[in-house]
Amino acid sequence: MTPLPLRRGLPLVAACFLAMLAAVLAAPFLGSTPIALGRVFDRGIPFADNVDAQIFFIARLPRAAAAALVGGTLAAAGVVFQGLLRNPLATPYTLGVSAGASLGAMVAITFNLMLPLGGVAPASLLGALLAVMVVYGLSTVRHRGFSTTVLLLAGVTLNAFFSALILFVQFIGDFAQTYRALRWLMGDLDVADYTPILTALPLVAAAFAVFAWLARPLNLLSMGADAAATRGIDVGRAERLAFFGASLATGAAVSVGGPIGFIGIIVPHLVRLLVGSDHRLVLPASTFFGAAFLVACDAVARIVLAPIELPVGIVTAVIGGPFFLWLLVRKR
C-alpha cells in the first residue's frame, strides 16, 4: 500500500531546510573582500584583530540572517494569502500591507521621525498595522462576518490610494530624503547589526505559530468555504487568523528589508511543483526555500556590480517578473 501523500513530501521539506542552512553559512563568504574560512573560526587570533571574523560575524552574517528571516516570512505569508483568497496569484502585498508599511517609512524619512527602537522600521510597522486595520474594517463593515471578496477589493484599492500618498510625501521631501525614500522602496537588506532582526522576530514567531495551526484548514478552504465549514472548520475564525497572521508577518518582514517583491509568489509556486498542494508541506518548504532564495539573491546583489551593492529588490524583480509571466502562460 502506498504511504500517506504527506510522508512522501517530508524529504523535500528537509532538503529545503538544508538549502537554507547552506545558503546562510555560505553567503557570508561571498563579497567584495574575500575572507578565509580558516581565519574566521581561528580561536588563536583575538576577535578585535581578526578582520575576517569581524566581516563574517558583524557585517555579513546579520545580513544573511536578515535575508533568511525576510525571505522565509514573505514566502510563508504568500502561501497563507493565496490560501485565504483561494487565488494562487495573490502575494503578501495584495491586501495593502506593504503599501501601508511603505507609507509609514516614507513619512518617517521625510519628516525625520524618531520613534523608540529607531526611525524607519517601527514607522513602517505602524503603517502596515494601519493598512491592516483599514482593510479589515472595510471587509467587515458591510457584511456580518468577513468577506474575502471585499477584502481583495479593499486591499487593491488601498494599495493604489497609499501609492498616491507615498508620491505626495516624496514630493514634499527634499533631494536627499527623496533619494533615501526611493532606496528604501527598492528593498534593501543592508542591516547594520542584529537589532532589526530581533525586533521583528517576536511578531514573526507569533505569526508562524498561527500558520502551523492554519495548514490543514487552508487545505480544506481550497475546496471552498462551504465545503470547509461542513467538514467542521470554523471558517470565519480560520480566515481572520490567516489575514492577521500573514499581514503582521508581512509588516514585520517589510520593516526589515523594505517591500522586496516576488518572493511571496515565486517561492510558493516552485515549492508546489515539488511537494504538491498540501499546506502542511507547502508552508514549511516555502519558508525554508524562501529563506535560501533571498539569501542567494542578496549574495548576487552584493557581487554582481561589486564593489557597488545592488538593492536586492531589483534582483528578485528581475528574476520574478519573467517567472510570473511564465506562470501565467504555462496553463491554458
Place this chain on the structure above:
Amino acid sequence: MLTVRDVHFGYGGAPVLQGVTLSVRRGDLVGILGPNGSGKTTLLRLMAGALVPQSGQVLLGQQPVGRHARRALARRLAVVPQETHLAFDYSVIEIALMGRYPHLGAFEVEGAADLAIARAALALTGTAHLADRPFDTLSGGEKQRVVIASALAQLADGLTGTPAADLRVGDDAVLLLDEPTASLDIRYQLEVASVLGRLHDERRLTIVLSTHDLRFAASMCATVVLLGRGRVLSAGPPREVLTAERVAELYEIDAGRAAPLLPV
C-alpha cells in the same frame, strides 16, 4: 432524524423559503424536486447548518442543527456540493483524506487507519484506480464520485469486514447532495445513481438530494418532496406525488406536455 419545521428564509429581503416543513427519517432516501430558483439549494444549506433559518427550526435529532458542536456535526452530516472547484491542485487520495478532518485533533496527522478509510471510500465509489491522479484532470462524473467518497470518509467511524476493507458508517449519519447529477451525461448520472443506491440499500445511509430531474428522482428516491416558489407543494412516494397536473403546475407548463416527462 432531520426535521425542517416551518422554516422561512430569504436573501436581503427577497423570500426564498416560505414555511417549509418536512421530515427525514433514519434510512430514508429523499429527493427534493423543483425548478430552478425554487429554493432547493437554500433548503439543503439550511439543513447542513450553513445557513440559519430566519424563523422556524431545522433539527438534527432533537437539537437544532446549528447547536451541534462543529466537528461532531461534521462527523454525522456530510454535504456534496453541486460542483467542486479547487483553488490548488490536490490528488484524489488527498481529497478523500480531507474528509477525515473532523476526526483528527488540531495538529494530528492522518494515520494508517484514515488512509485505509479513504481508500475504502474511493473503492466504494469506483474511483480507487484514480487515487494518485490530480483531481483537476478528472471528468465531471469522476470528480462528483470522488467528492462523494470524501463525504463518506468524513462520515465513516471505522472499517468492518474481514479483511477490514468496508466502511462502517454510523446509523445516525446523513448525506446531503446538491444536484448530484446536474452537470453529468447519462452514463455518469447512472454511475452516481448506482453508488447512491448501494449506499442506501446496503448501508441504510440516510440521504437527501436535490434534483430537477423527475425521472432520476423517481428511480432513486422512496420519498420525493416537490418544492415550488419556496413552499412544499406535495410530498410522498414518487408514484403518488408525480402526477401530470402537479408537474405542470410546478414547472408552469401544459399538463399535456408534462406527461412525457414523468417516469413510466
